Amino acid sequence: MTDLFIKVRTHQEQQLPFVLYAKPNSDKMIGLFQKNDHLYFLEDFAMKGFVFAPFDGDLMPYIPQKQSDVYVETIVETDYFIAKEVLPEIDETAKIIFENLVKRGVEAINKGTFKKVVLSRKEEVLLRQFDIETVFKKLISFYPTAFKYCFFHPKIGMWMGATPEQFLKINQRALQTVALAGTQIATTAENVSWSEKEIEEQRLVTEFITTGLQSKVSEMTVSSPYSIKAGNLWHIKTDITAIVKSKKAKGEIIKTLHPTSAVCGLPKESAKAFILKNENYDREYYSGFLGELNIDFATFRTEQTDLFVNLRCMKIVGDMAQLFIGCGITKDSVPADEFTETGNKSITMKKVL
Numbered sequence: 167m168t169d170l171f172i173k174v175r176t177h178q179e180q181q182l183p184f185v186l187y188a189k190p191n192s193d194k195m196i197g198l199f200q201k202n203d204h205l206y207f208l209e210d211f212a213m214k215g216f217v218f219a220p221f222d223g224d225l226m227p228y229i230p231q232k233q234s235d236v237y238v239e240t241i242v243e244t245d246y247f248i249a250k251e252v253l254p255e256i257d258e259t260a261k262i263i264f265e266n267l268v269k270r271g272v273e274a275i276n277k278g279t280f281k282k283v284v285l286s287r288k289e290e291v292l293l294r295q296f297d298i299e300t301v302f303k304k305l306i307s308f309y310p311t312a313f314k315y316c317f318f319h320p321k322i323g324m325w326m327g328a329t330p331e332q333f334l335k336i337n338q339r340a341l342q343t344v345a346l347a348g349t350q351i352a353t354t355a356e357n358v359s360w361s362e363k364e365i366e367e368q369r370l371v372t373e374f375i376t377t378g379l380q381s382k383v384s385e386m387t388v389s390s391p392y393s394i395k396a397g398n399l400w401h402i403k404t405d406i407t408a409i410v411k412s413k414k415a416k417g418e419i420i421k422t423l424h425p426t427s428a429v430c431g432l433p434k435e436s437a438k439a440f441i442l443k444n445e446n447y448d449r450e451y452y453s454g455f456l457g458e459l460n461i462d463f464a465t466f467r468t469e470q471t472d473l474f475v476n477l478r479c480m481k482i483v484g485d486m487a488q489l490f491i492g493c494g495i496t497k498d499s500v501p502a503d504e505f506t507e508t509g510n511k512s513i514t515m516k517k518v519l
């Protein structure tokens with residue numbers, strides 16, 4: 167066992183906060199180990215550390231740089247893992263509940279309450295055994311292009327995930343983000359074609375982000391939408407770059423964009439109100455955002471922010487893993503298909519358990 171995982175084990179035994187993560191396509195694993203068990207919240211967006219923000223609410227926990235030890239290790243592929251074959255299992259009660267939720271979402275769209283809403287559910291998986299090191303190494307091995315993480319705080323719990331979605335990357339004043347939406351299960355075919363429903367669903371995310379950024383940036387560029395593979399799924403993605411007008415605008419940009427219409431809806435406020443009223447469970451940190459704020463912990467360069475949307479994630483509670491899965495609903499959504507899509511998304515985490 168390397169120093170990094172020894173530190174993870176001792177921190178977990180001592181119930182001290184830590185985060186372990188590996189960025190997309192990087193050969194580095196980074197661990198941030200808080201020296202006390204205090205729950206720190208961001209007071210402003212100039213603070214340096216690893217932020218773990220929820221879907222809803224202004225309280226954003228973070229692990230401050232000043233209170234932590236940092237470990238960086240190169241990923242050495244010594245362990246060979248075989249991806250677990252995950253067979254679809256349908257929970258009929260969960261299916262009925264989710265399909266009814268989707269129906270209500272489509273009705274609200276038809277009434278004109280919003281154009282799009284992202285609805286989600288939670289699924290529990292019994293863990294026969296659970297070892298952070300093994301699960302984290304599987305995430306690294308199976309999802310090289312994702313942001314992989316394990317976050318632990320005694321007052322929050324343990325969360326793990328492999329998200330394909332960048333929320334915001336800001337290097338000095340250069341900003342990058344993406345509009346990601348539309349899902350299809352990846353079969354062997356490398357050419358994927360998209361329906362009008364999925365194209366519209368993703369276009370609304372691009373519209374939301376570009377409109378939100380408009381007054382705060384200059385030199386915005388927006389790529390054509392293209393298909394991208396994330397684990398067992400295909401998505402549609404648009405790359406967006408811009409120059410932030412002032413360094414102080416970062417907080418405003420984060421507040422404007424979060425939660426994006428890839429996880430909430432359009433318009434944001436009415437979609438969010440519908441989610442909070444109708445989903446009937448607490449999303450907690452699922453569809454929040456997480457990552458480095460104002461510092462790159464591999465190089466210690468400041469003025470670098472690298473945040474991701476907390477998707478394809480799970481919370482470990484006792485001998486259960488709670489998987490969080492959602493999908494974008496538009497006027498053309500078919501409830502049964504949307505339920506199937508959440509099942510397909512659950513495979514990302516099920517494969518590593």
Ligand SMILES: C=C(O[C@H]1C=CC=C(C(=O)O)[C@@H]1O)C(=O)O
Pocket residue numbers: 284286331346347348349401427428429477478490491492493494495511
């Ligand atoms: C809300 C999720 O995915 C989002 C990101 C990509 C594609 C999505 C979709 O096709 O619905 C979602 O907008 C999730 O994974 O729980």
